[in-house]
Amino acid sequence: SSGxxxxxxxxxxxxxxxRHENYKDELDSFNRESDxxxxxxxxxxxxxxxxxxxxxxxxxxxxxxxKRIESSLSDERQxxxxxxxxxxxxxxxTRITSLKTIERxxxxxxxLKAEMRFHKAREDMKAKQHAIEDAAKKxxxxxxxxxxxxxxxxxxxxxxxxxxNLIQTSTQRAGEMREKIKILHNEIxxxxxxxxxxxxxxxxxxxx
Numbered sequence: 038s039s040g041x042x043x044x045x046x047x048x049x050x051x052x053x054x055x056r057h058e059n060y061k062d063e064l065d066s067f068n069r070e071s072d073x074x075x076x077x078x079x080x081x082x083x084x085x086x087x088x089x090x091x092x093x094x095x096x097x098x099x100x101x102x103x104k105r106i107e108s109s110l111s112d113e114r115q116x117x118x119x120x121x122x123x124x125x126x127x128x129x130x131t132r133i134t135s136l137k138t139i140e141r142x143x144x145x146x147x148x149l150k151a152e153m154r155f156h157k158a159r160e161d162m163k164a165k166q167h168a169i170e171d172a173a174k175k176x177x178x179x180x181x182x183x184x185x186x187x188x189x190x191x192x193x194x195x196x197x198x199x200x201x202n203l204i205q206t207s208t209q210r211a212g213e214m215r216e217k218i219k220i221l222h223n224e225i226x227x228x229x230x231x232x233x234x235x236x237x238x239x240x241x242x243x244x245x
Contacts (some may be wrong), residue, residue, distance in 0.1 A: 059134065067127050076119045092198045 088109065 059138070063131060063134065065125070067124075070123060072112070074116060077116055081109055081116065084109055 088105065
């Protein structure tokens with residue numbers, strides 16, 4: 038998938054594989070160039086040896102032969118110098134490539150760490166957001182319950198006040214009734230006493 042392909046250069050295993058392939062390519066190129074220079078040097082050495090053998094046989098050298106020998110020796114020296122410079126340049130390139138590869142690997146690891154931190158921070162933020170939403174939901178539910186409780190409390194308080202008023206009214210009426218009953222009881226006792234007195238007087242009047 039595109040996500041996998043995008044992450045491929047960042048994987049340590051792939052980085053190591055690519056680095057080894059780069060080193061291998063550089064080494065192969067160096068070996069080919071070195072082989073070419075060695076072959077050229079062998080040809081020149083062989084040619085110089087032949088010329089030396091010829092010189093041994095010929096005591097008198099012509100001008101052209103001397104120039105040819107001098108040119109061959111000069112070419113050989115230049116090839117040796119070129120080989121030394123090529124090797125030095127290749128070593129420098131290899132060193133710089135190694136440093137760049139290490140730097141690239143370090144940056145890749147830092148990127149991976151930063152990406153992991155980013156994902157973790159995003160997940161933490163999501164978790165905190167969910168926690169905030171849950172807390173807000175619970176707070177709203179609690180406020181709804183508190184409002185309902187306040188309504189029930191007011192209803193119960195009003196009912197209680199009504200009951201208290203009824204009790205007070207009933208107590209007051211009961212007291213009044215007790216007073217009335219006491220008064221009636223006293224009146225009944227008076228009436229009974231009066232009736233008894235009259236009964237006692239009636240026979241006396243009759244006898245007279």
